[in-house]
Amino acid sequence: MQNEYDHEEMIMVKVAWYYYMENLTQQEIGEYLGIPRLRVNRLLDKARKNGVIHFSVRAKDSSRMQIERKIIQRFHLKDAFIVPPAINKNDINENVAKAAAVYIHDRMDESSFLNMGYGDTLSRVLNHLANISEFPINVVSLTGGVSYYLPNAQSSIFNAKLYLTPTPLLMQTPEIVRAVEKEPSVDQILNMTALAKMTIFGIGGMDDNATIIKNGLLNHNDFLLLNMKGAVGDMLCHFIDANGCLVPSDIEDRLISTSLDALKNLDNTIAVAAGKDKAKPILAALRGGYLDTLITDEATAASILEISEQI
Numbered sequence: 001m002q003n004e005y006d007h008e009e010m011i012m013v014k015v016a017w018y019y020y021m022e023n024l025t026q027q028e029i030g031e032y033l034g035i036p037r038l039r040v041n042r043l044l045d046k047a048r049k050n051g052v053i054h055f056s057v058r059a060k061d062s063s064r065m066q067i068e069r070k071i072i073q074r075f076h077l078k079d080a081f082i083v084p085p086a087i088n089k090n091d092i093n094e095n096v097a098k099a100a101a102v103y104i105h106d107r108m109d110e111s112s113f114l115n116m117g118y119g120d121t122l123s124r125v126l127n128h129l130a131n132i133s134e135f136p137i138n139v140v141s142l143t144g145g146v147s148y149y150l151p152n153a154q155s156s157i158f159n160a161k162l163y164l165t166p167t168p169l170l171m172q173t174p175e176i177v178r179a180v181e182k183e184p185s186v187d188q189i190l191n192m193t194a195l196a197k198m199t200i201f202g203i204g205g206m207d208d209n210a211t212i213i214k215n216g217l218l219n220h221n222d223f224l225l226l227n228m229k230g231a232v233g234d235m236l237c238h239f240i241d242a243n244g245c246l247v248p249s250d251i252e253d254r255l256i257s258t259s260l261d262a263l264k265n266l267d268n269t270i271a272v273a274a275g276k277d278k279a280k281p282i283l284a285a286l287r288g289g290y291l292d293t294l295i296t297d298e299a300t301a302a303s304i305l306e307i308s309e310q311i
Helices: 007-021 026-033 037-051 061-074 089-105 119-130 176-179 184-193 219-226 260-265 276-288 298-310
Strands: 079-083 113-116 137-141 160-163 200-201 233-235 238-240 271-274 291-297
Touching: 007 026, 007 037, 007 061, 007 079, 007 089, 026 184, 037 137, 037 238, 061 079, 061 298, 079 089, 079 298, 089 200, 089 271, 089 291, 113 119, 119 160, 119 200, 119 271, 137 184, 219 238, 238 276, 276 291, 276 298, 291 298
Parallel strands: 079 291, 113 137, 113 200, 137 160, 200 271, 271 291
Antiparallel strands: 233 238
């Protein structure tokens, strides 16, 4: 049984939908998706040849495209990329990461710099990007915590240039943070983030699977206190409530991390996150206006829409 989904086919479905169902021109589709018109033409031709379309979009893809459109319209996004349900629940993050890598790769060139956050899914995205790219990927870290960005022993990353903030993610005191941020090596990375073509980040939940819990950066008591203050999740270790507002805490003052205000002002912000436990934190991030594009799976997207109608 095939567990992996052809992510290029997902792009074909998208192009076919816009062309046949929404009557956009190939030029308009290319501009909207950020890909060359010639690639749009080739994708349409391939879609016709391999049976993706027969002058209609397959029912299962049509349903997913409708969810994408609702997500885009409801939260005023530039785009959304919804991955089909994984046969094995353990494959959700892997499938979403592969889709994100294809999506990002189609929109970058050899001179592109990418801002990247940390986390399990993001490390998978970077791994797949480095493997499918014919040129080195230039990656700028959005936070401190060098170890979060380095490939592990099982990783096959070989085609990436990493520009890392040379500090821990969490400092002992706010005074140390202010001093470290003035260091030339740190200031240089902070300046690079403003010039990157795309910004890719994850959205964490408030559970034991969170990267910052697994790595011992925060403990269960820290999470309990943040929960009591109304936190539903985090982005770049900044904790937000259900409306996407920052939850104040002493942790916030000790972070070496791109601020949420700065994140809002970056170009082409892409959030990559999936799993039903992520629906509420993703919804909070959407309500806060931190992302231009959402890449997730179909079940999570449907859950986001359902929850957004209830609260």
